[in-house]
Amino acid sequence: MSTSLAAERLAAIPVQVQGADRPGCLPKLAGWLEGFFVAQRERLFWVHLAFFLAFLALIFLPLLLPEPPEEAGIFDHFTRFANFALWGLWFPLVFLSVLFSGRSWCGLMCPMGAAAEWANRKGPQRPIPAWMRWEGTPILSFLLITLLGQTLGVRDHPEAIAEIFGGTLLIAILVGFFYGRAKRAWCRHLCPIGLLLGVFSRLGAVQFAPKKPKPGSDRWTEKTPCPTMIDLPRKRASRHCIQCFRCVHPEKRGGLFLQLRRPGEEIERIQDHHPNAYEVWFLFLGTGIALGGFLWLALPSYWDLREWAANWFFDQGWFWVGEPGPAWLMSVHPDRREVFTWLDFFSISGFMLGWMLGLTALLASTTALSAWLAGRFAQDGLRWKERFVGLGYQYAPVAMVSLVLGLGAALFQPLADWHPELPALVKTLFFLAGLFWSLWLGDRILRQQGLRGVQRFLPALPGMLGSLAVGFAWWPGIFGV
Numbered sequence: 001m002s003t004s005l006a007a008e009r010l011a012a013i014p015v016q017v018q019g020a021d022r023p024g025c026l027p028k029l030a031g032w033l034e035g036f037f038v039a040q041r042e043r044l045f046w047v048h049l050a051f052f053l054a055f056l057a058l059i060f061l062p063l064l065l066p067e068p069p070e071e072a073g074i075f076d077h078f079t080r081f082a083n084f085a086l087w088g089l090w091f092p093l094v095f096l097s098v099l100f101s102g103r104s105w106c107g108l109m110c111p112m113g114a115a116a117e118w119a120n121r122k123g124p125q126r127p128i129p130a131w132m133r134w135e136g137t138p139i140l141s142f143l144l145i146t147l148l149g150q151t152l153g154v155r156d157h158p159e160a161i162a163e164i165f166g167g168t169l170l171i172a173i174l175v176g177f178f179y180g181r182a183k184r185a186w187c188r189h190l191c192p193i194g195l196l197l198g199v200f201s202r203l204g205a206v207q208f209a210p211k212k213p214k215p216g217s218d219r220w221t222e223k224t225p226c227p228t229m230i231d232l233p234r235k236r237a238s239r240h241c242i243q244c245f246r247c248v249h250p251e252k253r254g255g256l257f258l259q260l261r262r263p264g265e266e267i268e269r270i271q272d273h274h275p276n277a278y279e280v281w282f283l284f285l286g287t288g289i290a291l292g293g294f295l296w297l298a299l300p301s302y303w304d305l306r307e308w309a310a311n312w313f314f315d316q317g318w319f320w321v322g323e324p325g326p327a328w329l330m331s332v333h334p335d336r337r338e339v340f341t342w343l344d345f346f347s348i349s350g351f352m353l354g355w356m357l358g359l360t361a362l363l364a365s366t367t368a369l370s371a372w373l374a375g376r377f378a379q380d381g382l383r384w385k386e387r388f389v390g391l392g393y394q395y396a397p398v399a400m401v402s403l404v405l406g407l408g409a410a411l412f413q414p415l416a417d418w419h420p421e422l423p424a425l426v427k428t429l430f431f432l433a434g435l436f437w438s439l440w441l442g443d444r445i446l447r448q449q450g451l452r453g454v455q456r457f458l459p460a461l462p463g464m465l466g467s468l469a470v471g472f473a474w475w476p477g478i479f480g481v
């Protein structure tokens with residue numbers, strides 16, 4: 001019997017969740033947390049409202065204020081503070097929080113998801129269309145927003161912040177208004193960071209598990225109280241769970257219960273938790289494009305590419321590429337001495353897409369080779385594709401840590417007040433932890449795929465190479481060349 005089939009059968013036994021009998025780590029703490037959040041469920045409205053108002057202030061107020069002086073710090077001017085709050089606090093802390101509490105940001109705090117859900121109560125509640133339900137939609141959403149964020153300069157300009165965050169808020173509300181019946185179609189299918197948080201939540205220390213599990217695959221259904229369309233009795237994966245506590249009823253025998261676990265446990269035993277090929281491709285593509293988004297600022301090769309592209313365009317007689325494009329598509333801020341032309345737009349997008357395709361090809365090759373080698377040694381009946389998808393998850397920690405260190409670098413800057421070298425030291429430690437965690441996960445996944453002891457050595461090597469490649473490709477983006 002395969003390991004996943006055995007786990008399915010075992011999982012179909014009702015779970016005792018009272019007191020110290022609750023499965024998982026720290027059962028008493030898990031029980032207390034569950035009781036606390038269930039009791040506060042009705043008050044979450046006020047938390048969402050507070051975050052919604054703060055979010056509006058952070059993204060729109062800087063547009064109404066005069067330009068901050070060059071030397072202004074985060075406490076000298078609201079525009080500087082808003083930028084730090086978004087990129088130095090919100091972004092890195094939300095991603096780091098996933099390790100400790102899963103997608104708690106989504107269920108407990110996120111104003112965008114909550115606004116989409118409020119709108120849903122007022123709208124016509126149409127069925128969610130098939131194009132939106134396609135599993136590639138959130139991948140496209142992430143890629144588009146990441147590209148647009150770079151060409152607009154979303155980390156530097158308040159206008160770009162207002163367009164990206166304000167635009168997605170507006171679309172979230174419209175999608176919520178029109179589609180789904182008491183659901184969050186936006187969060188499940190379209191949010192640009194929903195899938196990212198979902199993949200990384202598989203590393204997290206919190207999960208919600210059914211008390212009366214049923215065997216079967218991870219189905220999408222609208223006939224469920226879950227706002228993200230999870231078929232609750234068959235839930236094994238964390239990825240779509242936004243931790244809204246709506247399915248948790250401590251006094252009842254059914255529903256789900258909160259379980260604490262060792263970070264990374266779900267990926268170590270990924271075959272038991274509905275691995276998904278779209279998620280793995282997203283991990284490859286998303287890591288590659290985010291990497292390209294950093295490296296065009298750090299690597300001289302970007303300028304070589306830009307020069308080559310300029311010559312090629314001018315050879316064709318396309319001199320219009322030297323003109324600035326529309327301000328909704330690229331950074332046009334003459335007062336701040338930054339004006340992108342179409343040439344910049346194509347060079348930045350091309351560089352990012354090139355890195356995306358290159359890194360995806362590399363990770364797909366290393367994973368394919370690992371999967372093939374694992375199949376030579378193992379006897380558990382898994383097909384090559386199943387091994388490939390399972391092994392693809394090993395890159396999650398190194399990708400996540402790199403993203404947090406790269407995009408959230410501002411979080412570490414205040415440490416320089418204690419010692420100028422402290423930010424670099426802390427970032428290095430985080431970076432190494434992510435890298436080694438990926439190597440460890442690769443080994444654990446191979447073990448679950450039925451490889452014993454030294455049998456794992458050879459199939460682990462391509463995966464190690466992939467993790468090292470991701471780690472060192474981020475190095476110039478995080479620490480400089």
Ligand code: SF4
Binds near residue numbers: 106111112186187
């Ligand atoms: S999926 Fe996106 S919009 Fe929805 S709650 Fe999470 S972060 Fe917010």
Ligand code: SF4
Binds near residue numbers: 208225256
């Ligand atoms: S599984 Fe439960 S806690 Fe998770 S999103 Fe669905 S209803 Fe909310």
